[in-house]
Amino acid sequence: MSAExxxxxxxxxxxxxxxNTAIIGITRHAAEELGEVVFCELPEVGALITQADECGSVExxxxxxxxxxxxxxxxxxxxxxxxxxxxxxxxxPQDDGWLFKLDIADMREVxxxxxxDEYETYLDATDESTEEEEED
Numbered sequence: 001m002s003a004e005x006x007x008x009x010x011x012x013x014x015x016x017x018x019x020n021t022a023i024i025g026i027t028r029h030a031a032e033e034l035g036e037v038v039f040c041e042l043p044e045v046g047a048l049i050t051q052a053d054e055c056g057s058v059e060x061x062x063x064x065x066x067x068x069x070x071x072x073x074x075x076x077x078x079x080x081x082x083x084x085x086x087x088x089x090x091x092x093p094q095d096d097g098w099l100f101k102l103d104i105a106d107m108r109e110v111x112x113x114x115x116x117d118e119y120e121t122y123l124d125a126t127d128e129s130t131e132e133e134e135e136d
Contacts, residue, residue, distance in 0.1 A: 008119035031093040
């Protein structure tokens with residue numbers, strides 16, 4: 001999927017849009033920060049979720065991290081493979097490790113998301129501010 005047009009959030013989710021469907025997962029950066037993922041709680045198929053709402057969680061050996069939906073809509077599919085093998089998220093976070101698919105309610109919300117370049121800039125700025133905090 002990495003060759004496709006992806007969108008990103010500050011909460012480290014990615015979105016790939018195909019027609020009116022959003023495929024959503026956590027970014028490679030998030031997977032690396034979490035470490036070994038051992039469990040993933042996903043929204044239920046049929047659930048109506050609103051942009052930026054918490055809709056699940058990813059649990060690693062280090063921590064539990066919330067999943068926030070990048071777009072509003074109805075959940076139309078979940079990745080059942082990660083229910084049995086959550087490590088797929090670490091192995092392929094932006095491909096086989098997708099979390100759920102959403103029938104998009106409002107395509108205008110895509111404008112609130114970052115491009116890949118904007119996300120990389122955001123990560124760089126976040127890394128720099130973290131380094132400055134550590135120096136203080």
